[in-house]
Amino acid sequence: xxxxxxxxxTFLFSLLASASTFNLDDVNAAIKEIFAQFNDNLTSVxxxxxxxxxxxxxxxxxxxxxxxxxxxxxxxxxxQIPHVEYRFDNGGIPTLTARLDLNLDILKAFGHNQLNNMAxxxxxxxxxxxxxxxxxxxxxATTDAAVDVAEHDSDGNVTHLKMxxxxxxxxxxxxxxxxxxxxxxxGGELIFEVNLNEAHLDWHSEFNPDYAGFNKGQEGxxxxxxxxxxxxxxxxxxxxxxxxSIDDIASDLVERDGTMSSRxxxxxxxxxxxxxxxxxxxx
Numbered sequence: 001x002x003x004x005x006x007x008x009x010t011f012l013f014s015l016l017a018s019a020s021t022f023n024l025d026d027v028n029a030a031i032k033e034i035f036a037q038f039n040d041n042l043t044s045v046x047x048x049x050x051x052x053x054x055x056x057x058x059x060x061x062x063x064x065x066x067x068x069x070x071x072x073x074x075x076x077x078x079x080q081i082p083h084v085e086y087r088f089d090n091g092g093i094p095t096l097t098a099r100l101d102l103n104l105d106i107l108k109a110f111g112h113n114q115l116n117n118m119a120x121x122x123x124x125x126x127x128x129x130x131x132x133x134x135x136x137x138x139x140x141a142t143t144d145a146a147v148d149v150a151e152h153d154s155d156g157n158v159t160h161l162k163m164x165x166x167x168x169x170x171x172x173x174x175x176x177x178x179x180x181x182x183x184x185x186x187g188g189e190l191i192f193e194v195n196l197n198e199a200h201l202d203w204h205s206e207f208n209p210d211y212a213g214f215n216k217g218q219e220g221x222x223x224x225x226x227x228x229x230x231x232x233x234x235x236x237x238x239x240x241x242x243x244x245s246i247d248d249i250a251s252d253l254v255e256r257d258g259t260m261s262s263r264x265x266x267x268x269x270x271x272x273x274x275x276x277x278x279x280x281x282x283x
Contacts, residue, residue: 022225024049030228034239038247044069045243047081052225058214059221062086068246072254078103079250093186094207102199108258112157119158123147126163133167140173149193162193171208181212 027049035045047066054060064084070077080101088094107115126145134141149162166189171180188205212218227235 022052022054022229024052026229027052027225030231033231034236035243037240038243042071043247043250045247054222057216058088059086060088062221068243068250070247070250070254072251074257075105075108075254076103077250077254088209093209096203096205096207098201098203100201100203103197104199104253105197106194106199107196109253109256111258115158116156119150119161122150122161122163126165130165130167136175137169137178138173138175140170140175140178141167142170143167160193160195162191164192165190180208181210183208184211184213 031047031049035047038045045068047064049062049064051061051063052059053062062085064081066081066084068077068079080103082099082101084096084098086094086096110118123146126147130143130145134143143166145163145165147161147163149160150158151160153159166187168187169183169185171183171186174180174183184207186206186208188203191200191202193200213220224235
């Protein structure tokens with residue numbers, strides 16, 4: 001899951017791009033145009049590029065922020081993304097940092113039973129994920145994962161949960177069949193914290209500067225921006241589908257009053273919630 005979250009974020013910014021100059025106002029106007037269909041008196045969706053630096057070889061720096069807010073009958077879903085930054089300095093290691101803050105009456109959205117089950121299974125979920133992530137890499141992969149905080153009220157209901165997951169990939173120790181230039185993510189740390197009113201996610205990742213996707217001739221963020229500015233219908237459709245899935249999740253959560261049975265999320269919604277659904281335009 002963590003690796004796929006990283007890919008979801010970094011495919012926005014991090015692949016090869018040839019020399020070009022884009023007007024940020026034009027790019028942001030194209031993004032705003034796509035999101036207009038979602039914005040009304042109950043919903044606010046925005047992503048703003050603050051910086052975009054592309055030299056003759058690569059995308060070097062992207063800085064962005066965004067938000068997704070939905071007001072419902074019983075709750076308010078307020079997702080703030082104050083900072084997403086990709087940087088690839090000459091001679092350096094590409095990095096991505098991101099911060100996500102969700103304000104939501106989580107108890108009303110999920111109920112004590114579901115929260116308690118999530119907390120009880122969190123440690124095992126982290127352990128299973130780490131085992132799955134490192135299974136094919138042997139000694140090349142080192143990880144550290146744990147539930148750091150699990151607080152409960154006097155009735156035994158969880159009120160606060162915090163966990164972390166970090167890892168590194170040593171390209172010099174890759175097992176046979178694994179080529180260094182095919183490995184994109186080489187390190188990262190995720191910290192997730194949730195209480196009854198809010199959740200926070202901090203992500204830092206490092207990428208292989210020798211990854212084959214950075215080579216000349218590989219399509220990257222520059223091509224995506226060009227398609228966006230041209231209002232390419234497939235690009236617009238992919239972005240719209242992705243945002244629609246988030247909108248469906250938020251719409252469901254804000255209509256839960258803490259007592260009613262909630263509808264099951266579709267596989268698409270679950271993929272978006274877990275960060276595993278990457279729009280095809282970024283693959």
